Amino acid sequence: MENREIELRICHMYPDLLNLYGDRGNVLSLIRRAELRGIKVKLVPVSIGDEFDEKDFDIVFLGGGQDAEQNVIRRDFVEVKGPKVKDAIEHGMVFLCICGGYQMLGKYYQEHDGTKIECLGAIDVYTVGEDVRFIQDTVYEADFLKDDKAEDSSRLYGFENHSGRTYLGPSVKPMAKVVEGAGNNGKDGYEGAIYNNVFCTYSHGSFLPKNPRMTDHLIRIALKRRYGEDYELPELSMETEEFARAALLRYKEKGNTAP
Amino acid sequence: MASFRYHFAILSAKATRLALRIMGRGATTLPGKVAVKFDPLLLQKLCEGRNCVTITGTNGKTTTTHMITDIFRNCGYTVVTNVSGANLLSGVTTSMIFGLKDIKKAEKAGKKVICVLETDEAAYGKIACQIKPKVSVVTNLFRDQLDRFGELAHTRELIAKGLDSCDADILLNSDDSLVSELYSGREKRTVFYGLSEESMHYNNVTYPDKSGVLPASSDAEYCTGCRTKYTYTARSFGHLGAFSCEKCGKTRKKPRFYVEYDLSRNPSDEGYELSLCDGEGSSQKKKQVKLPIPGMHNFYNSISAVAACVRMGEIIGDKEELSFEKCAAALEHVEAAFGRMEKISIGDKKICVLLVKNPVGLDRALSFVAGASDAEGIYMLLNSNIADGKDVSWIWDVDFESKEFPKKVYVSGDRYGDMMLRIVYSGVDRSQIVAKPMEECADLLDQAISDSTPGKCLYILPNYTSMLALRSILVKRYHLKDFWK
Numbered sequence: 176m177e178n179r180e181i182e183l184r185i186c187h188m189y190p191d192l193l194n195l196y197g198d199r200g201n202v203l204s205l206i207r208r209a210e211l212r213g214i215k216v217k218l219v220p221v222s223i224g225d226e227f228d229e230k231d232f233d234i235v236f237l238g239g240g241q242d243a244e245q246n247v248i249r250r251d252f253v254e255v256k257g258p259k260v261k262d263a264i265e266h267g268m269v270f271l272c273i274c275g276g277y278q279m280l281g282k283y284y285q286e287h288d289g290t291k292i293e294c295l296g297a298i299d300v301y302t303v304g305e306d307v308r309f310i311q312d313t314v315y316e317a318d319f320l321k322d323d324k325a326e327d328s329s330r331l332y333g334f335e336n337h338s339g340r341t342y343l344g345p346s347v348k349p350m351a352k353v354v355e356g357a358g359n360n361g362k363d364g365y366e367g368a369i370y371n372n373v374f375c376t377y378s379h380g381s382f383l384p385k386n387p388r389m390t391d392h393l394i395r396i397a398l399k400r401r402y403g404e405d406y407e408l409p410e411l412s413m414e415t416e417e418f419a420r421a422a423l424l425r426y427k428e429k430g431n432t433a434p
Numbered sequence: 435m436a437s438f439r440y441h442f443a444i445l446s447a448k449a450t451r452l453a454l455r456i457m458g459r460g461a462t463t464l465p466g467k468v469a470v471k472f473d474p475l476l477l478q479k480l481c482e483g484r485n486c487v488t489i490t491g492t493n494g495k496t497t498t499t500h501m502i503t504d505i506f507r508n509c510g511y512t513v514v515t516n517v518s519g520a521n522l523l524s525g526v527t528t529s530m531i532f533g534l535k536d537i538k539k540a541e542k543a544g545k546k547v548i549c550v551l552e553t554d555e556a557a558y559g560k561i562a563c564q565i566k567p568k569v570s571v572v573t574n575l576f577r578d579q580l581d582r583f584g585e586l587a588h589t590r591e592l593i594a595k596g597l598d599s600c601d602a603d604i605l606l607n608s609d610d611s612l613v614s615e616l617y618s619g620r621e622k623r624t625v626f627y628g629l630s631e632e633s634m635h636y637n638n639v640t641y642p643d644k645s646g647v648l649p650a651s652s653d654a655e656y657c658t659g660c661r662t663k664y665t666y667t668a669r670s671f672g673h674l675g676a677f678s679c680e681k682c683g684k685t686r687k688k689p690r691f692y693v694e695y696d697l698s699r700n701p702s703d704e705g706y707e708l709s710l711c712d713g714e715g716s717s718q719k720k721k722q723v724k725l726p727i728p729g730m731h732n733f734y735n736s737i738s739a740v741a742a743c744v745r746m747g748e749i750i751g752d753k754e755e756l757s758f759e760k761c762a763a764a765l766e767h768v769e770a771a772f773g774r775m776e777k778i779s780i781g782d783k784k785i786c787v788l789l790v791k792n793p794v795g796l797d798r799a800l801s802f803v804a805g806a807s808d809a810e811g812i813y814m815l816l817n818s819n820i821a822d823g824k825d826v827s828w829i830w831d832v833d834f835e836s837k838e839f840p841k842k843v844y845v846s847g848d849r850y851g852d853m854m855l856r857i858v859y860s861g862v863d864r865s866q867i868v869a870k871p872m873e874e875c876a877d878l879l880d881q882a883i884s885d886s887t888p889g890k891c892l893y894i895l896p897n898y899t900s901m902l903a904l905r906s907i908l909v910k911r912y913h914l915k916d917f918w919k
Binding site (some may be wrong): 191194195196197198199200203204223241242243244246247264307310311312334336379381384385414415416418419420421422423424427 | 447652658854864
């Protein structure tokens with residue numbers, strides 16, 4: 176057991192198109208916290224026209240993009256890769272989807288003028304576009320990350336930047352409670368969505384770097400799925416990440432100190 | 435004839451500047467802001483009948499403006515220009531108001547006058563109609579503070595609106611697919627500038643693209659017309675390169691003005707040589723110059739500056755003084771603007787400040803520092819004020835992984851935690867980094883300077899508001915002269 180080589184296969188979907196607001200930092204986090212544990216990482220970009228086969232991967236990452244770019248991939252994602260992605264999700268594949276990626280997994284996106292854009296419909300959520308954009312630092316509380324040994328283990332930090340309001344159906348659970356920020360729709364106090372092993376959030380940019388427990392959680396469930404429930408993810412220090420989190424807290428308390 | 439309103443507006447600007455100066459503050463935008471309240475069309479009146487050049491786009495505006503200004507001055511012109519950052523209606527107006535004295539003096543002495551105005555890309559749509567430039571340079575379109583401006587396509591629309599509100603000759607970057615799009619519908623008044631394909635960095639197997647674990651986020655991989663992925667025969671950096679769309683046939687236009695560069699040389703070296711060219715074949719003009727401001731992005735800034743001056747000469751009928759030869763030669767005397775590669779001596783130590791505001795700027799700066807033979811330390815400052823963009827996630831869009839960091843790394847700014855984490859995640863050892871909050875940034879600067887070896891250089895990479903803070907620290911602690919004096 177100790178000597179077996181562990182491998183994590185990451186599928187980065189549309190890295191050439193969905194690459195806004197630092198989403199690639201999430202992939203770098205998965206790679207780093209896996210590699211530091213001696214886990215071999217295989218990263219595969221899957222873009223328009225590329226084959227997607229769930230048996231090739233342990234984690235799928237889907238970010239957000241500019242509107243123009245999202246329109247380019249919609250057909251490929253919904254019509255071409257759609258059925259396979261849906262199957263993968265039903266079979267328990269681990270997904271992390273941010274903002275545009277989150278919206279695209281849902282049933283539809285309704286634009287300001289009422290036009291409904293058909294989305295994948297892999298999870299029971301829908302999104303309505305509104306004029307006012309939520310742009311701010313965010314803090315969430317995610318119960319599934321609670322670890323009694325660490326004080327702020329269930330705290331997630333993020334930055335949201337979206338004009339879509341997402342509403343969850345009964346088969347989908349929110350990922351976290353909003354402590355600061357707007358979250359899914361600015362109304363119900365919840366952020367993101369969880370369905371099977373799919374994790375969706377509006378938290379852009381360096382979501383995983385700032386939340387190493389979330390990174391570890393994704394790696395853990397992906398590897399347990401592949402190597403069996405008895406697989407134990409090796410311990411790994413979070414000192415650097417904790418330093419960054421402390422700096423962020425400090426910033427939140429003091430605000431901008433520069434001119 | 436100038437109205438009462440006009441004179442009163444000018445007077446109000448002068449009074450405002452006096453008040454600000456008494457308070458010991460710079461007066462680069464507020465006077466114009468006050469004046470425009472009294473006369474909303476003041477800028478139009480100030481620019482009327484004058485020969486104006488505007489520079490807009492996301493990156494390189496300040497350096498290009500600076501270069502154009504210096505070329506015109508070297509060619510015997512009196513130039514009115516705005517200081518860096520003061521590039522909205524208020525700042526441009528302020529510069530024109532206080533430039534009036536110089537203009538009148540020059541006109542009395544029979545000297546020719548040019549106004550060289552840097553204009554914010556989001557404000558261009560509104561102010562170009564007042565400036566009515568004769569030449570308009572569009573530098574490039576890279577992601578920049580998206581939380582403020584929205585998306586790049588929108589920024590381009592704003593620029594297009596400005597271009598259509600005047601009849602300026604348009605100088606477009608041929609290698610930027612997003613910028614060169616502005617050609618359509620404006621064919622007759624467009625001139626292209628760029629790099630020769632052979633001089634683009636990634637065209638050659640000897641100099642392969644050093645890419646990290648992940649390719650850096652690109653801003654325009656797909657054709658803006660038909661949404662097919664571009665094929666590139668060569669790339670310079672970011673999405674700039676020799677692109678073409680196989681489906682709809684949209685392709686990079688051959689530029690009239692272009693740079694030829696020997697790729698075996700290191701663009702991080704000072705005083706590197708490059709050739710500036712105008713046209714092809716028997717009528718080709720070519721001039722070899724040594725550029726005092728290093729860095730590959732300055733290839734673009736240089737050629738666009740020369741192109742702007744030459745075109746202005748052709749338009750106003752001064753081909754003699756503004757010949758290609760003279761304009762290109764004048765480039766050699768250009769000095770860096772503050773925060774744009776200027777090397778500053780502090781005792782026997784050296785610092786170099788490289789302002790970084792967006793992903794491509796940071797990518798260029800890091801790659802420059804990685805190539806600089808005198809780089810010993812790097813000091814990065816990241817703030818998130820409104821002027822910086824509140825969202826700092828863009829630092830993750832940059833390919834840090836492929837860049838080699840100097841031995842000593844210092845980090846500050848309100849977002850020092852984010853920046854520290856970004857650097858560590860790229861593979862730099864945590865023990866190499868000293869990270870301190872913004873309140874301690876001056877002390878950290880002292881430490882970084884005292885840590886450095888004479889003859890070596892400390893490269894400082896601040897974003898916008900941290901650069902302002904840094905500048906005032908340099909004035910106070912190191913007695914460097916301030917920019918508005």
